[in-house]
Amino acid sequence: MYISKLAIHRLRCINKMEVVPHSSCNIIVGENGSGKTSILEAIYMLGFGRTFRKSKTAELVQFDQNDLTIFAATESDYQDTATFGIRKYKNGSSEIKVRGKKAKRLSELSSEFPIISFTSDTIDLIDSGPSGRRKFIDWLVFHVKHSEDVAEIYRQFDKVLEQRNEALKQADLKMIQAWTPKFVELNLQIQSMRNEVISQLQDYLNKSYRQVESSKVNSSPTITYKLGWNSEFDLAELLAKNQGFEIKRRSCNYGVHRDDIIFQLDDTPVKNILSRGETKRFVLALLLAAEALLVTKSQKHCIWVLDDIAAELDYQSIVNAFSVGKSQNNQMFFTCIEKDLAIIQQAINFEHAVFHVKHGQLLN
Incomplete structure:
Protein backbone atom coordinates (compact mmCIF):
# COMPACT_ATOMS: atom_id res chain seq x y z
CA MET A 1 0.00 0.00 0.00
CA TYR A 2 1.19 3.52 -0.73
CA ILE A 3 -0.18 7.02 -0.21
CA SER A 4 -1.57 8.39 -3.48
CA LYS A 5 -2.87 11.66 -2.00
CA LEU A 6 -2.11 13.48 1.23
CA ALA A 7 -4.06 16.50 2.51
CA ILE A 8 -2.90 18.46 5.57
CA HIS A 9 -4.80 21.24 7.32
CA ARG A 10 -3.79 23.53 10.21
CA LEU A 11 -0.63 21.61 11.17
CA ARG A 12 2.12 23.94 12.39
CA CYS A 13 2.86 26.40 9.54
CA ILE A 14 0.80 24.43 7.02
CA ASN A 15 -2.66 25.95 6.72
CA LYS A 16 -3.71 23.87 3.73
CA MET A 17 -1.64 21.56 1.56
CA GLU A 18 -2.34 18.73 -0.85
CA VAL A 19 0.42 16.41 -2.05
CA VAL A 20 0.24 13.72 -4.74
CA PRO A 21 3.29 11.60 -3.87
CA HIS A 22 5.27 9.22 -6.03
CA SER A 23 4.48 5.61 -5.19
CA SER A 24 8.14 4.89 -4.46
CA CYS A 25 10.43 7.80 -3.61
CA ASN A 26 9.70 11.40 -2.62
CA ILE A 27 12.21 14.12 -1.73
CA ILE A 28 10.84 17.15 0.09
CA VAL A 29 13.13 20.17 -0.18
CA GLY A 30 13.03 23.34 1.88
CA GLU A 31 14.95 25.47 4.32
CA ASN A 32 14.56 25.13 8.08
CA GLY A 33 11.10 26.24 9.20
CA SER A 34 9.62 25.88 5.71
CA GLY A 35 7.20 23.11 6.70
CA LYS A 36 8.94 20.17 5.06
CA THR A 37 9.29 18.21 8.31
CA SER A 38 5.63 18.86 9.10
CA ILE A 39 4.72 16.79 6.04
CA LEU A 40 6.61 13.87 7.57
CA GLU A 41 4.86 14.51 10.89
CA ALA A 42 1.49 14.25 9.17
CA ILE A 43 2.38 10.88 7.63
CA TYR A 44 3.81 9.64 10.93
CA MET A 45 0.61 10.65 12.70
CA LEU A 46 -1.37 8.23 10.55
CA GLY A 47 0.67 5.38 12.00
CA PHE A 48 1.06 6.53 15.60
CA GLY A 49 -1.48 9.27 16.30
CA ARG A 50 1.32 11.56 17.48
CA THR A 51 4.42 13.28 16.15
CA PHE A 52 7.97 11.92 16.22
CA ARG A 53 9.05 15.24 17.68
CA LYS A 54 8.89 15.98 21.39
CA SER A 55 5.74 18.07 21.00
CA LYS A 56 2.27 18.01 22.49
CA THR A 57 -0.82 18.03 20.28
CA ALA A 58 -1.61 21.63 21.27
CA GLU A 59 1.76 22.67 19.83
CA LEU A 60 0.99 21.01 16.49
CA VAL A 61 -2.31 22.79 15.92
CA GLN A 62 -2.00 26.31 14.53
CA PHE A 63 -2.26 28.73 17.44
CA ASP A 64 -5.49 30.39 16.29
CA GLN A 65 -7.21 27.10 15.39
CA ASN A 66 -8.89 24.36 17.43
CA ASP A 67 -7.84 21.29 15.49
CA LEU A 68 -5.73 19.80 12.71
CA THR A 69 -6.72 17.22 10.11
CA ILE A 70 -4.80 14.76 7.98
CA PHE A 71 -6.38 12.88 5.10
CA ALA A 72 -4.77 10.14 3.02
CA ALA A 73 -5.94 8.21 0.00
CA THR A 74 -4.06 4.98 -0.62
CA GLU A 75 -3.68 2.46 -3.40
CA SER A 76 -2.28 -1.06 -3.54
CA ASP A 77 -1.85 -3.97 -5.91
CA TYR A 78 -4.73 -5.90 -4.40
CA GLN A 79 -7.25 -3.21 -3.36
CA ASP A 80 -9.06 -0.24 -4.82
CA THR A 81 -8.41 3.24 -3.49
CA ALA A 82 -9.07 3.55 0.24
CA THR A 83 -9.33 6.69 2.37
CA PHE A 84 -8.16 7.39 5.92
CA GLY A 85 -8.23 10.41 8.17
CA ILE A 86 -7.40 11.70 11.62
CA ARG A 87 -8.47 14.89 13.36
CA LYS A 88 -6.59 15.97 16.47
CA TYR A 89 -7.97 18.61 18.82
CA LYS A 90 -5.88 20.85 21.03
CA ASN A 91 -7.26 19.12 24.12
CA GLY A 92 -5.72 15.85 22.91
CA SER A 93 -8.90 14.10 21.74
CA SER A 94 -9.09 12.54 18.27
CA GLU A 95 -11.53 11.54 15.56
CA ILE A 96 -10.45 8.71 13.28
CA LYS A 97 -11.76 7.37 9.99
CA VAL A 98 -10.63 4.08 8.47
CA ARG A 99 -11.67 3.30 4.91
CA GLY A 100 -14.21 6.08 5.10
CA LYS A 101 -15.87 4.84 8.29
CA LYS A 102 -15.56 6.22 11.80
CA ALA A 103 -13.25 4.13 13.98
CA LYS A 104 -13.32 3.78 17.75
CA ARG A 105 -9.62 3.17 18.34
CA LEU A 106 -6.38 4.57 16.98
CA SER A 107 -5.08 1.00 16.58
CA GLU A 108 -7.55 0.51 13.72
CA LEU A 109 -5.78 3.27 11.80
CA SER A 110 -2.27 2.35 12.95
CA SER A 111 -2.67 -1.21 11.70
CA GLU A 112 -3.09 0.16 8.17
CA PHE A 113 0.04 2.32 8.30
CA PRO A 114 3.30 0.64 9.37
CA ILE A 115 5.48 3.75 9.50
CA ILE A 116 9.24 3.65 9.98
CA SER A 117 10.94 6.93 10.88
CA PHE A 118 14.61 7.86 10.81
CA THR A 119 15.23 11.25 12.41
CA SER A 120 17.79 12.96 14.62
CA ASP A 121 16.12 11.31 17.63
CA THR A 122 16.18 7.77 16.20
CA LYS A 300 2.44 -5.08 4.56
CA HIS A 301 4.96 -2.66 3.08
CA CYS A 302 6.21 0.11 5.32
CA ILE A 303 6.14 3.81 4.59
CA TRP A 304 9.47 5.43 5.48
CA VAL A 305 9.88 9.02 6.70
CA LEU A 306 13.48 10.23 6.94
CA ASP A 307 14.09 13.76 8.17
CA ASP A 308 17.13 15.74 6.97
CA ILE A 309 18.65 12.59 5.54
CA ALA A 310 21.93 14.15 4.40
CA ALA A 311 22.68 15.41 7.91
CA GLU A 312 21.96 12.04 9.51
CA LEU A 313 23.69 9.61 7.14
CA ASP A 314 26.82 9.58 4.98
CA TYR A 315 26.58 9.19 1.22
CA GLN A 316 27.09 5.42 1.10
CA SER A 317 24.48 4.86 3.81
CA ILE A 318 22.01 6.94 1.79
CA VAL A 319 22.75 4.80 -1.28
CA ASN A 320 22.18 1.65 0.79
CA ALA A 321 18.95 2.97 2.26
CA PHE A 322 17.56 3.79 -1.18
CA SER A 323 18.62 0.51 -2.76
CA VAL A 324 17.24 -1.66 0.04
CA GLY A 325 14.09 0.45 0.16
CA LYS A 326 13.55 -0.05 -3.55
CA SER A 327 13.97 -3.82 -3.24
CA GLN A 328 11.35 -3.89 -0.45
CA ASN A 329 8.89 -2.07 -2.72
CA ASN A 330 8.08 0.53 -0.09
CA GLN A 331 7.23 4.22 -0.26
CA MET A 332 9.80 6.69 1.05
CA PHE A 333 9.65 10.35 2.04
CA PHE A 334 12.95 12.19 2.57
CA THR A 335 13.53 15.79 3.57
CA CYS A 336 16.61 17.83 2.83
CA ILE A 337 17.72 21.41 2.43
CA GLU A 338 18.34 22.80 -1.06
CA LYS A 339 22.12 22.44 -1.00
CA ASP A 340 21.85 18.68 -0.28
CA LEU A 341 19.40 17.89 -3.07
CA ALA A 342 22.06 17.17 -5.70
CA ILE A 343 23.89 14.60 -3.58
CA ILE A 344 20.66 12.81 -2.70
CA GLN A 345 19.59 12.66 -6.34
CA GLN A 346 23.01 11.30 -7.17
CA ALA A 347 22.36 8.46 -4.72
CA ILE A 348 19.09 7.54 -6.42
CA ASN A 349 19.11 5.37 -9.52
CA PHE A 350 15.35 5.04 -9.95
CA GLU A 351 12.31 7.23 -10.60
CA HIS A 352 11.36 9.72 -7.88
CA ALA A 353 9.52 12.99 -7.24
CA VAL A 354 10.85 16.24 -5.78
CA PHE A 355 8.63 18.70 -3.88
CA HIS A 356 9.80 22.20 -2.91
CA VAL A 357 8.25 23.72 0.21
CA LYS A 358 8.36 27.31 1.44
CA HIS A 359 6.33 29.01 4.19
CA GLY A 360 4.08 25.98 4.56
CA GLN A 361 3.17 25.83 0.89
CA LEU A 362 4.20 23.66 -2.05
CA LEU A 363 6.00 25.56 -4.80
CA ASN A 364 5.49 22.78 -7.37
Whole structure:
Protein backbone atom coordinates (compact mmCIF):
# COMPACT_ATOMS: atom_id res chain seq x y z
CA MET A 1 0.00 0.00 0.00
CA TYR A 2 1.19 3.52 -0.73
CA ILE A 3 -0.18 7.02 -0.21
CA SER A 4 -1.57 8.39 -3.48
CA LYS A 5 -2.87 11.66 -2.00
CA LEU A 6 -2.11 13.48 1.23
CA ALA A 7 -4.06 16.50 2.51
CA ILE A 8 -2.90 18.46 5.57
CA HIS A 9 -4.80 21.24 7.32
CA ARG A 10 -3.79 23.53 10.21
CA LEU A 11 -0.63 21.61 11.17
CA ARG A 12 2.12 23.94 12.39
CA CYS A 13 2.86 26.40 9.54
CA ILE A 14 0.80 24.43 7.02
CA ASN A 15 -2.66 25.95 6.72
CA LYS A 16 -3.71 23.87 3.73
CA MET A 17 -1.64 21.56 1.56
CA GLU A 18 -2.34 18.73 -0.85
CA VAL A 19 0.42 16.41 -2.05
CA VAL A 20 0.24 13.72 -4.74
CA PRO A 21 3.29 11.60 -3.87
CA HIS A 22 5.27 9.22 -6.03
CA SER A 23 4.48 5.61 -5.19
CA SER A 24 8.14 4.89 -4.46
CA CYS A 25 10.43 7.80 -3.61
CA ASN A 26 9.70 11.40 -2.62
CA ILE A 27 12.21 14.12 -1.73
CA ILE A 28 10.84 17.15 0.09
CA VAL A 29 13.13 20.17 -0.18
CA GLY A 30 13.03 23.34 1.88
CA GLU A 31 14.95 25.47 4.32
CA ASN A 32 14.56 25.13 8.08
CA GLY A 33 11.10 26.24 9.20
CA SER A 34 9.62 25.88 5.71
CA GLY A 35 7.20 23.11 6.70
CA LYS A 36 8.94 20.17 5.06
CA THR A 37 9.29 18.21 8.31
CA SER A 38 5.63 18.86 9.10
CA ILE A 39 4.72 16.79 6.04
CA LEU A 40 6.61 13.87 7.57
CA GLU A 41 4.86 14.51 10.89
CA ALA A 42 1.49 14.25 9.17
CA ILE A 43 2.38 10.88 7.63
CA TYR A 44 3.81 9.64 10.93
CA MET A 45 0.61 10.65 12.70
CA LEU A 46 -1.37 8.23 10.55
CA GLY A 47 0.67 5.38 12.00
CA PHE A 48 1.06 6.53 15.60
CA GLY A 49 -1.48 9.27 16.30
CA ARG A 50 1.32 11.56 17.48
CA THR A 51 4.42 13.28 16.15
CA PHE A 52 7.97 11.92 16.22
CA ARG A 53 9.05 15.24 17.68
CA LYS A 54 8.89 15.98 21.39
CA SER A 55 5.74 18.07 21.00
CA LYS A 56 2.27 18.01 22.49
CA THR A 57 -0.82 18.03 20.28
CA ALA A 58 -1.61 21.63 21.27
CA GLU A 59 1.76 22.67 19.83
CA LEU A 60 0.99 21.01 16.49
CA VAL A 61 -2.31 22.79 15.92
CA GLN A 62 -2.00 26.31 14.53
CA PHE A 63 -2.26 28.73 17.44
CA ASP A 64 -5.49 30.39 16.29
CA GLN A 65 -7.21 27.10 15.39
CA ASN A 66 -8.89 24.36 17.43
CA ASP A 67 -7.84 21.29 15.49
CA LEU A 68 -5.73 19.80 12.71
CA THR A 69 -6.72 17.22 10.11
CA ILE A 70 -4.80 14.76 7.98
CA PHE A 71 -6.38 12.88 5.10
CA ALA A 72 -4.77 10.14 3.02
CA ALA A 73 -5.94 8.21 0.00
CA THR A 74 -4.06 4.98 -0.62
CA GLU A 75 -3.68 2.46 -3.40
CA SER A 76 -2.28 -1.06 -3.54
CA ASP A 77 -1.85 -3.97 -5.91
CA TYR A 78 -4.73 -5.90 -4.40
CA GLN A 79 -7.25 -3.21 -3.36
CA ASP A 80 -9.06 -0.24 -4.82
CA THR A 81 -8.41 3.24 -3.49
CA ALA A 82 -9.07 3.55 0.24
CA THR A 83 -9.33 6.69 2.37
CA PHE A 84 -8.16 7.39 5.92
CA GLY A 85 -8.23 10.41 8.17
CA ILE A 86 -7.40 11.70 11.62
CA ARG A 87 -8.47 14.89 13.36
CA LYS A 88 -6.59 15.97 16.47
CA TYR A 89 -7.97 18.61 18.82
CA LYS A 90 -5.88 20.85 21.03
CA ASN A 91 -7.26 19.12 24.12
CA GLY A 92 -5.72 15.85 22.91
CA SER A 93 -8.90 14.10 21.74
CA SER A 94 -9.09 12.54 18.27
CA GLU A 95 -11.53 11.54 15.56
CA ILE A 96 -10.45 8.71 13.28
CA LYS A 97 -11.76 7.37 9.99
CA VAL A 98 -10.63 4.08 8.47
CA ARG A 99 -11.67 3.30 4.91
CA GLY A 100 -14.21 6.08 5.10
CA LYS A 101 -15.87 4.84 8.29
CA LYS A 102 -15.56 6.22 11.80
CA ALA A 103 -13.25 4.13 13.98
CA LYS A 104 -13.32 3.78 17.75
CA ARG A 105 -9.62 3.17 18.34
CA LEU A 106 -6.38 4.57 16.98
CA SER A 107 -5.08 1.00 16.58
CA GLU A 108 -7.55 0.51 13.72
CA LEU A 109 -5.78 3.27 11.80
CA SER A 110 -2.27 2.35 12.95
CA SER A 111 -2.67 -1.21 11.70
CA GLU A 112 -3.09 0.16 8.17
CA PHE A 113 0.04 2.32 8.30
CA PRO A 114 3.30 0.64 9.37
CA ILE A 115 5.48 3.75 9.50
CA ILE A 116 9.24 3.65 9.98
CA SER A 117 10.94 6.93 10.88
CA PHE A 118 14.61 7.86 10.81
CA THR A 119 15.23 11.25 12.41
CA SER A 120 17.79 12.96 14.62
CA ASP A 121 16.12 11.31 17.63
CA THR A 122 16.18 7.77 16.20
CA ILE A 123 19.60 7.19 17.73
CA ASP A 124 17.83 7.34 21.11
CA LEU A 125 16.84 3.74 20.40
CA ILE A 126 20.41 2.91 21.42
CA ASP A 127 21.46 5.78 23.68
CA SER A 128 18.38 6.39 25.83
CA GLY A 129 16.51 4.30 28.38
CA PRO A 130 14.63 1.03 27.84
CA SER A 131 11.21 2.64 27.30
CA GLY A 132 11.97 3.53 23.67
CA ARG A 133 13.31 0.05 22.96
CA ARG A 134 10.18 -1.55 24.41
CA LYS A 135 8.01 0.72 22.23
CA PHE A 136 9.99 -0.30 19.15
CA ILE A 137 9.56 -4.02 19.83
CA ASP A 138 5.90 -3.57 20.72
CA TRP A 139 5.30 -1.69 17.46
CA LEU A 140 6.79 -4.66 15.64
CA VAL A 141 4.73 -7.11 17.70
CA PHE A 142 1.60 -5.13 16.84
CA HIS A 143 2.20 -5.43 13.09
CA VAL A 144 3.77 -8.91 12.96
CA LYS A 145 1.13 -10.55 15.19
CA HIS A 146 -1.61 -9.04 13.07
CA SER A 147 -3.95 -12.02 13.44
CA GLU A 148 -4.21 -11.51 17.20
CA ASP A 149 -5.78 -8.63 19.11
CA VAL A 150 -2.42 -7.40 20.31
CA ALA A 151 -3.64 -3.86 20.96
CA GLU A 152 -6.31 -5.17 23.36
CA ILE A 153 -3.74 -7.23 25.27
CA TYR A 154 -1.58 -4.15 25.78
CA ARG A 155 -4.59 -2.02 26.75
CA GLN A 156 -5.56 -4.59 29.36
CA PHE A 157 -2.01 -4.74 30.68
CA ASP A 158 -1.82 -0.94 31.10
CA LYS A 159 -5.12 -0.96 32.97
CA VAL A 160 -4.17 -3.86 35.26
CA LEU A 161 -0.72 -2.38 35.93
CA GLU A 162 -2.35 0.92 36.93
CA GLN A 163 -4.86 -0.83 39.22
CA ARG A 164 -2.23 -3.02 40.85
CA ASN A 165 0.06 -0.04 41.39
CA GLU A 166 -2.80 1.81 43.09
CA ALA A 167 -3.47 -1.19 45.32
CA LEU A 168 0.21 -1.31 46.29
CA LYS A 169 0.19 2.41 47.14
CA GLN A 170 -2.81 1.83 49.39
CA ALA A 171 -1.28 -1.39 50.82
CA ASP A 172 -4.64 -3.01 50.05
CA LEU A 173 -3.82 -6.72 50.30
CA LYS A 174 -7.22 -7.82 49.05
CA MET A 175 -7.01 -5.72 45.90
CA ILE A 176 -3.36 -6.66 45.31
CA GLN A 177 -4.31 -10.34 45.36
CA ALA A 178 -7.34 -9.68 43.17
CA TRP A 179 -5.33 -8.00 40.40
CA THR A 180 -2.21 -10.19 40.53
CA PRO A 181 -3.49 -13.28 38.59
CA LYS A 182 -4.53 -11.16 35.59
CA PHE A 183 -1.30 -9.20 35.88
CA VAL A 184 0.70 -12.44 35.66
CA GLU A 185 -1.37 -13.75 32.75
CA LEU A 186 -0.87 -10.60 30.66
CA ASN A 187 2.84 -10.44 31.50
CA LEU A 188 3.37 -13.95 30.18
CA GLN A 189 1.41 -13.19 27.01
CA ILE A 190 3.47 -10.09 26.26
CA GLN A 191 6.71 -11.85 27.18
CA SER A 192 5.93 -14.65 24.74
CA MET A 193 5.13 -12.25 21.88
CA ARG A 194 8.17 -10.07 22.47
CA ASN A 195 10.47 -13.08 22.70
CA GLU A 196 9.13 -14.56 19.46
CA VAL A 197 9.48 -11.32 17.50
CA ILE A 198 12.97 -10.57 18.85
CA SER A 199 14.14 -14.05 17.84
CA GLN A 200 12.76 -13.55 14.33
CA LEU A 201 14.23 -10.04 14.06
CA GLN A 202 17.70 -11.41 14.81
CA ASP A 203 17.77 -13.40 11.57
CA TYR A 204 16.99 -10.34 9.47
CA LEU A 205 19.42 -8.08 11.35
CA ASN A 206 22.40 -10.24 10.40
CA LYS A 207 21.71 -9.60 6.70
CA SER A 208 20.70 -5.94 6.87
CA TYR A 209 23.70 -4.96 8.99
CA ARG A 210 26.07 -6.27 6.36
CA GLN A 211 24.16 -4.36 3.69
CA VAL A 212 24.49 -1.09 5.59
CA GLU A 213 27.90 -1.50 7.26
CA SER A 214 30.06 -3.18 4.63
CA SER A 215 33.26 -2.49 6.62
CA LYS A 216 32.09 -4.84 9.39
CA VAL A 217 31.15 -7.92 7.38
CA ASN A 218 32.80 -10.18 9.96
CA SER A 219 31.01 -8.63 12.94
CA SER A 220 27.94 -10.24 14.50
CA PRO A 221 25.07 -8.02 15.66
CA THR A 222 22.84 -9.56 18.32
CA ILE A 223 19.61 -8.69 20.11
CA THR A 224 19.17 -9.87 23.68
CA TYR A 225 15.83 -9.82 25.47
CA LYS A 226 16.36 -8.79 29.10
CA LEU A 227 13.25 -9.81 31.01
CA GLY A 228 11.80 -7.55 33.71
CA TRP A 229 12.17 -10.26 36.34
CA ASN A 230 14.50 -13.18 37.06
CA SER A 231 13.37 -15.80 34.56
CA GLU A 232 14.61 -18.57 36.85
CA PHE A 233 11.59 -17.89 39.06
CA ASP A 234 7.87 -18.26 38.40
CA LEU A 235 6.43 -14.74 38.21
CA ALA A 236 3.43 -15.48 40.44
CA GLU A 237 5.70 -16.96 43.12
CA LEU A 238 8.12 -14.04 42.79
CA LEU A 239 5.32 -11.52 43.30
CA ALA A 240 3.96 -13.39 46.32
CA LYS A 241 7.42 -13.63 47.88
CA ASN A 242 8.16 -9.93 47.34
CA GLN A 243 4.73 -8.49 48.10
CA GLY A 244 6.00 -6.63 51.15
CA PHE A 245 8.88 -5.14 49.18
CA GLU A 246 6.52 -3.91 46.44
CA ILE A 247 4.18 -2.36 49.02
CA LYS A 248 7.16 -0.56 50.50
CA ARG A 249 8.18 0.66 47.03
CA ARG A 250 4.52 1.47 46.23
CA SER A 251 4.79 0.08 42.69
CA CYS A 252 5.10 -3.11 40.62
CA ASN A 253 8.80 -3.90 40.50
CA TYR A 254 8.59 -7.03 38.37
CA GLY A 255 7.04 -7.36 34.94
CA VAL A 256 7.35 -6.68 31.24
CA HIS A 257 7.05 -2.93 31.92
CA ARG A 258 10.65 -3.27 33.16
CA ASP A 259 11.93 -5.26 30.17
CA ASP A 260 14.90 -4.06 28.15
CA ILE A 261 16.34 -5.01 24.78
CA ILE A 262 20.13 -5.02 24.52
CA PHE A 263 21.78 -4.45 21.14
CA GLN A 264 25.29 -5.85 20.86
CA LEU A 265 28.07 -6.18 18.33
CA ASP A 266 30.44 -9.09 18.87
CA ASP A 267 29.01 -9.56 22.38
CA THR A 268 29.66 -5.93 23.41
CA PRO A 269 26.84 -3.40 23.88
CA VAL A 270 26.65 -1.17 20.81
CA LYS A 271 26.43 2.00 22.90
CA ASN A 272 29.87 1.23 24.40
CA ILE A 273 31.86 0.77 21.20
CA LEU A 274 30.32 2.52 18.18
CA SER A 275 30.79 6.11 17.10
CA ARG A 276 27.73 8.27 16.51
CA GLY A 277 27.89 7.66 12.77
CA GLU A 278 28.28 3.91 13.25
CA THR A 279 25.39 3.91 15.71
CA LYS A 280 23.14 5.62 13.15
CA ARG A 281 24.01 2.93 10.61
CA PHE A 282 23.32 0.21 13.18
CA VAL A 283 19.88 1.73 13.82
CA LEU A 284 19.24 1.97 10.06
CA ALA A 285 20.09 -1.73 9.75
CA LEU A 286 17.76 -2.50 12.64
CA LEU A 287 14.89 -0.63 10.97
CA LEU A 288 15.53 -2.35 7.64
CA ALA A 289 15.50 -5.70 9.44
CA ALA A 290 12.22 -4.80 11.15
CA GLU A 291 10.65 -3.95 7.81
CA ALA A 292 11.85 -7.20 6.21
CA LEU A 293 10.32 -9.19 9.07
CA LEU A 294 7.07 -7.22 8.90
CA VAL A 295 6.74 -7.74 5.14
CA THR A 296 7.36 -11.48 5.51
CA LYS A 297 4.84 -11.96 8.31
CA SER A 298 2.09 -9.54 7.32
CA GLN A 299 2.66 -8.75 3.63
CA LYS A 300 2.44 -5.08 4.56
CA HIS A 301 4.96 -2.66 3.08
CA CYS A 302 6.21 0.11 5.32
CA ILE A 303 6.14 3.81 4.59
CA TRP A 304 9.47 5.43 5.48
CA VAL A 305 9.88 9.02 6.70
CA LEU A 306 13.48 10.23 6.94
CA ASP A 307 14.09 13.76 8.17
CA ASP A 308 17.13 15.74 6.97
CA ILE A 309 18.65 12.59 5.54
CA ALA A 310 21.93 14.15 4.40
CA ALA A 311 22.68 15.41 7.91
CA GLU A 312 21.96 12.04 9.51
CA LEU A 313 23.69 9.61 7.14
CA ASP A 314 26.82 9.58 4.98
CA TYR A 315 26.58 9.19 1.22
CA GLN A 316 27.09 5.42 1.10
CA SER A 317 24.48 4.86 3.81
CA ILE A 318 22.01 6.94 1.79
CA VAL A 319 22.75 4.80 -1.28
CA ASN A 320 22.18 1.65 0.79
CA ALA A 321 18.95 2.97 2.26
CA PHE A 322 17.56 3.79 -1.18
CA SER A 323 18.62 0.51 -2.76
CA VAL A 324 17.24 -1.66 0.04
CA GLY A 325 14.09 0.45 0.16
CA LYS A 326 13.55 -0.05 -3.55
CA SER A 327 13.97 -3.82 -3.24
CA GLN A 328 11.35 -3.89 -0.45
CA ASN A 329 8.89 -2.07 -2.72
CA ASN A 330 8.08 0.53 -0.09
CA GLN A 331 7.23 4.22 -0.26
CA MET A 332 9.80 6.69 1.05
CA PHE A 333 9.65 10.35 2.04
CA PHE A 334 12.95 12.19 2.57
CA THR A 335 13.53 15.79 3.57
CA CYS A 336 16.61 17.83 2.83
CA ILE A 337 17.72 21.41 2.43
CA GLU A 338 18.34 22.80 -1.06
CA LYS A 339 22.12 22.44 -1.00
CA ASP A 340 21.85 18.68 -0.28
CA LEU A 341 19.40 17.89 -3.07
CA ALA A 342 22.06 17.17 -5.70
CA ILE A 343 23.89 14.60 -3.58
CA ILE A 344 20.66 12.81 -2.70
CA GLN A 345 19.59 12.66 -6.34
CA GLN A 346 23.01 11.30 -7.17
CA ALA A 347 22.36 8.46 -4.72
CA ILE A 348 19.09 7.54 -6.42
CA ASN A 349 19.11 5.37 -9.52
CA PHE A 350 15.35 5.04 -9.95
CA GLU A 351 12.31 7.23 -10.60
CA HIS A 352 11.36 9.72 -7.88
CA ALA A 353 9.52 12.99 -7.24
CA VAL A 354 10.85 16.24 -5.78
CA PHE A 355 8.63 18.70 -3.88
CA HIS A 356 9.80 22.20 -2.91
CA VAL A 357 8.25 23.72 0.21
CA LYS A 358 8.36 27.31 1.44
CA HIS A 359 6.33 29.01 4.19
CA GLY A 360 4.08 25.98 4.56
CA GLN A 361 3.17 25.83 0.89
CA LEU A 362 4.20 23.66 -2.05
CA LEU A 363 6.00 25.56 -4.80
CA ASN A 364 5.49 22.78 -7.37
